[in-house]
Each structure stands twice: as structure tokens, then as C-alpha cells.
Amino acid sequence: MFMLTKRTKHHHQPLHHKLLILLSTFTLASILYLSFSFSGSKHVHPSLHPDPLSVTVTAESPRAQSSSLRSQPHSPFANLTSPAPTSASSSADALSPPKKERDFGPYHDWLAFAANFQEMMRSFKIYVYPDAYYSSSSSSSSPFANIFLPHVDPFNPKLGNYFSEHMFKISLLRSSLVTSDPQQAQFFFMPFSINNMRNDPRVRHEGTIADFVAEYAARIGREFGFWNASGGADHFYAHCHSVGRDAASKHRDLLNHAVQVTCSSSYFQRSYVAHKDVALPQVWPRRDEQVLTPPSERHRLVFFSGRIQNSRIRQELIDTYENDTSMDVFSRSPFPYEEGLKGSRYCLHVKGYEVNTARVCDAIHYGCVPVILSNYYDLPFSNILDWSKFSVIINHREISSLKERLLAIPAEIYLSMYHNLSQVRKHFMWHTTPRGFDSFYMTAYQLWVRRGVHRLLY
Structure with missing residues (x-):
């Protein structure tokens, strides 16, 4: 009653043959992809690029820099009068803020x-x-x-x-x-x-x-x-x-x-x-504005002179550095106070009886980058001025590392701070x-x- 129809016969390949073909295809595609990626890409693994900041800072130890400073008859900044243009991998760019911030100089937001x-x-x-x-x-x-x-x-x-x-x-x-x-x-x-x-x-x-x-x-x-x-x-x-x-x-x-x-x-x-x-x-x-001594003529690294009475912080500073010939730190300076301010790259403001003294403004007046060791000091105009752009702020518990930290500051950064300092001087002047x-x-x-x-x- 039923007509029988002849069915076409299919020949099935064994399963392990199919898997072998798929695996071979995947392997070939992977090899082609990786070959293309390594030959055509301009980027390599981040670990193959050394960190420019770490290389710059650690290339010469603070101790070696200190020896170099003492052995040279002239300032290491003798050939630098303003922040020099640097490449993208330089320490100045590594430490400087992004371009948008850098345009404001020593200000948080000058335009606002x-x-x-x-x-x-x-x-x-x-x-x-x-x-x-x-x-x-x-x-x-x-x-x-x-x-x-x-x-x-x-x-x-x-x-x-x-x-x-x-x-x-x-x-x-x-x-x-x-x-x-x-x-x-x-x-x-x-x-x-x-x-x-x-x-x-x-x-x-x-x-x-x-x-x-x-x-x-x-x-x-x-x-x-x-x-x-x-x-x-x-x-x-x-x-x-x-x-x-x-x-x-x-x-x-x-x-x-x-x-x-x-x-x-x-x-x-x-x-x-x-x-x-x-x-x-x-x-x-002070009535007259001081003509600033350029960086090339500032041969002293650090200057401080001040009474130590009623100040444990100043006493510790004197005890630590009074015999260090590269640090002009005195309870009473053997040379005029103004001479120390004019001839030094960094001038210390160290807490006395109060957190405030005139030494911050003295340093600004003479173009000496202030180093502030005075905890809890609400610095003037801090909502306008970015003090980190023209001063160095150090916790007064870190006096022992003061010299090392200052020597580790690259010349480009110091010159940038000096330039910014010259801009903010007008904010610390009084007129009748x-x-x-x-x-x-x-x-x-x-x-x-x-x-x-x-x-x-x-």
C-alpha cells in the first residue's frame, strides 16, 4: 500500500575530525591576529617604559647632589634664568600640573x-x-x-x-x-x-x-x-x-x-x-619694592635666622643643621639678615611663639622661595593663591629630612617657583x-x- 522511496545516504565524519579542524582554524586565526598586532601597533606593555619621574629623581641621590653643590664654585643654576622648555618625558612636565592649570600660574583660577x-x-x-x-x-x-x-x-x-x-x-x-x-x-x-x-x-x-x-x-x-x-x-x-x-x-x-x-x-x-x-x-x-636677585646669583641653598626662645621647632632645626656648612641656619646670623634673604634659594619660615611671623613675607619680598615649617597655619589668600606653586610646605616633624627634600627638587621646578613668586609679590605689599x-x-x-x-x- 505504501510506496517506498529510496532515501539519500549521508556520510557523517567522526566527531574527533571535526574538533581537529575547528582547533586548527582557531589557532591559525590567533597567530595571524597576534602577528598583526605586534607588527602594526605603536604601543607596548607599560612595564617596558621606565617611569620618567622615577628615573629623573633617583638618577642622582640627594647626598651626591649635596657633594656636587659644595664642590662647584658657582651656583648649579648659573646657566638657568627662567624655566626652560622641556620634552614630554622631562621631570618638569612630570611634576607640573596639566596645561589648563599651568596657565593660571600661582593661582587656583585666575580668570574666576x-x-x-x-x-x-x-x-x-x-x-x-x-x-x-x-x-x-x-x-x-x-x-x-x-x-x-x-x-x-x-x-x-x-x-x-x-x-x-x-x-x-x-x-x-x-x-x-x-x-x-x-x-x-x-x-x-x-x-x-x-x-x-x-x-x-x-x-x-x-x-x-x-x-x-x-x-x-x-x-x-x-x-x-x-x-x-x-x-x-x-x-x-x-x-x-x-x-x-x-x-x-x-x-x-x-x-x-x-x-x-x-x-x-x-x-x-x-x-x-x-x-x-x-x-x-x-x-x-618697607616703602620700596626690592629688585630681585636672579637665581644664578643665589649661591646659598637655605637661610634661616631667628630666636629659639619659646620654640621647640626652631631649637630642633638649629640642633640638626647648625654644623652643616651647606645650610645657613642660625639663631643669630653672622651676616646681615637681608643678605641671607637675597643670596639664598630657599628661606625658612619656622614656627616661633605663633605659627605666623613676618618671615614668609620677608622671603617673598626678596624673592627667596619660602619653606614653611609651621603646622596649622591658615596661609593668607589661600583661596586665591596656590601656595604649592611658589613655596615648599613641610610638616615640622620632618625637619631631619628637610635638606634631602630640598636637594631633590629639580632645577626646573625651583625656577618655576621663583617665577611664580615674582608674580605674587604684589599681593604682599601695602600702600597708604x-x-x-x-x-x-x-x-x-x-x-x-x-x-x-x-x-x-x-
């Missing part, structure tokens, strides 16, 4: 800062309480008028470390930021001088100064409505004397709310609050009538970025 600075100059206003204008012969003056008035001779060398305290007030009173209309003001200046109080036998003691400042804050709260509208948060005072750190201790709102513009800017101290308070550069009285980006306007900028306090109605 310059734009904000222009806005500050246009809109920022400060009201100065009238005590700063009352002379001793004025009918409105108090017996303590000298504590509030501007200093008559701010460039007197005897002012020393307290120069910035007086120059801030003088510059402010002569600036375009002052307004006689308190309704326009974003900040209010309390013009008392801690330095003048210390020199006044009636109030010179720390407790008496705190009493005086507390009473003054209470008085302007009674006589003016501006303090009460903000609880003092839009008020500020300036000082460089360490006593000023506790001047507000007897007035709670002044201590907790008002801004202190101070040279004693240590965020280790409970009386200084970073981001509320402002670091003021501590500058020595402020101008440009000098210390006054840079400090005023720190206040301007803290504006925006909410107030009650006057």
Missing part, C-alpha cells in the same frame, strides 16, 4: 578670581564707625581716641610685626570701598587697635584689653542699630598682635559672630575659626592709598566672599 575681583570693586561697601575719625581735640572724641585713630607714622621700623594692623586701617580709610551710608554697607569696621592698646598703660594688660573691647562692642550696639541687626556677624576688626586673639573673649557675640582679620591665623587655636575669620599677611614696614591687587584689596576680597549675612531691620 579676576572676574569676582572686578565685581567686588564695583559693589562692595564698608562702613567705618566714626571713632576712626575723631581727633583728640574733637568734641566727640573720647579719652581713648588714640586707640581708634590711624597711625601717624606707619612706616616707622619700630612698628615691626604690627605694621599690617595699622596699614589695613589706613588703606581702608583711603579706599573707594568706604561708604558714609550704613544702609549700603555689607560690612562694618570696628577701628580699635590692639597694638595701640598694648602701648597704652591704661589698658595694656590682656584682661583689660578684653574688657575694653567688650565694652566697645556693647556701646556700638546701644548707639547704633547695625550690630543688633546681625548679632555682629557683619562686623570685623583687624589685628596682628597675638593678644588680639583673646580680645573678644569677654563678649560672646563678638567672639562667635564677628570676623577677626588677623595675622595670628592658626586653625589649631580655638579663638580662630577658618572660613569665618580672615588671615592677614604679616609684613615688615591702596591700588591694584595689593595686600589691602586682597584682604578686602576675603571679606567680600563672606558677605550675604541675613539681617533684621535696623
